[in-house]
Amino acid sequence: LLKLTPTGFKILQALMQSYPNVVNKNELEQRVWGEDIPNSDALRTHLHSLRSQVDKPFAHSMIVTVPAVGYQIVIPEKQAS
Structure with a gap:
C-alpha cells in the first residue's frame, strides 16, 4: 500500500497514463499543476x-x-507479463 501525497498521486497517474512513453518535464508539470507551476525544484523534490x-x-x-x-x-x- 502506497501513502501518496495528492501531488505524488498526480505525478504517478500522469506517468502511468503515458506508459510506456516518456513524459517531458514541461508536460508533466502542466498535468500536475496546470498553470500554477511552482518553483523549478518542486517536481524534482516530489x-x-x-x-x-x-x-x-x-x-x-x-x-x-x-x-x-x-x-x-x-x-x-x-514483471510486465
Missing part, C-alpha cells in the same frame, strides 16, 4: 519522494529520468 515509495519493494527503479527528455515508468519484461 519525484524523489515518490521514487522512495514506489521503488522500495523492487530491485530496480520503476520511475526513471531520461536525460534531456523527461520521465518514464519502466517495467522489466518479467
